Amino acid sequence: MGVKLYVMDFSPPSRACMLTCEILGIPFEKIPVDLFKGEHLTPEYLEKNPLHTIPVLEDGDLILYDSHAILAYLADTYAKDESWYPKDVKKRALVNQKLFFNVAVIFRRLRIISYYVIQKGRKTLEQDWLDDIIEAYGFLEAFLSKTKYIAADHITIADLAILSFLTTLEYILPVDAEKYPKTSAWLEDFKATPYAKKRNEEGARALNDLLNKFLTS
Template identity: 60%
Template sequence: MNRNPFCRVCYQIINMVIKLYGVDLSPPVRAAMMAFEIFNVPFEKIEVNLVANEHKTPEYLKKNPLHSVPVLEDGDFILHDSHAILAYLADVYGKDDSWYPKDVKKRALVNQKLFFDTSILFPRLRNVTYSIVMEGKKTIEQKLLDDIEQAYGFFEAFLSQTTYLAGDHVTIADVAALANMTTLENLLPIDEKKYPKITAWLTKGKNTPYCKKRNEPGANQLDEIVKKAIS
């Protein structure tokens, strides 16, 4: 049930500010931060140094046995996985249900694209960035780039049917995908002639205030690390 602005303020005062554990390099963390911005929810960002294995400490594993980021801590409620976090924030803090519809069929379409993001976009991105950032790899295999190209084809097909991923209105599925696509395009530039729908969608997304504030800095930082590693 959505809370009105007064109730949201009361809730935040009583339960203190929500904590978000993560690092800006991570696209899923950036997606969560964009959602906090969209729904105007104050949060405390707690940096988790993945290189130093801070995500594998006993304290962190109690919050998330999968030792992944991000993790949301809302009072005594702990939630990991960026897609679950996006849905939670939309349901609790959204002023309406446009970002995550209550209508069963509309919500199913959003969920479908969230699953596309978590099963196709993010794994194909992580296959490249994890090996470079965490394992020190200096090259990108052509097969991994071919996998990304295939994902672009899927994405273009979706956008050929609707303006946004799950319909003609932006939803949390677009937010999740935006965080990944702004890094994927740095790994494999998007041919605007081949993928005009993606190009238009990405341009709109990158120009939003929430993307510029919460996604762009981390995406640029990760791009610099990758380019330096493979140069």
């Protein structure tokens, strides 16, 4: 049967959920939601998600509308092993820590840029915004200096969550491979995977194209 995902390809949280389904082998029905046409504001959509955000997951009678909650649910329910989201309390806490970091730091930095450029018509990127991205790269480099991946020495859902945002941020400000060698290597390795090429590459490019369109129009 699979699950339903209400998404838009350029959305990093949407891409993270599609990446997770792809890599875990979870069949899903992709239901596009066009934000520019207001499809996220229809009564039917608001009934599913009063926050009118994407993505939304439907699995039988369960509806979830936070990407990190969705990733955790998918890993708990469908992963063949617990490595993606460990059941051990301390190991899971480390994954949660990086998921919360993604919300508070990575997501926030991209959200500020997309909000002011797309919704407020800002035509230039503020230096403060770029400095914040550089700071975020430094945090990631510190994480990857302690573990092979973001939250552990193996891949977890934290990697997929952050990957979807970083592949957009790098268009805005490329990762300096000399200054952040571990972050650059982590990113390039993930970008080369079949699942990232299938479920993330085009969407990341589309969001960059959209930002450039608003910056130059």
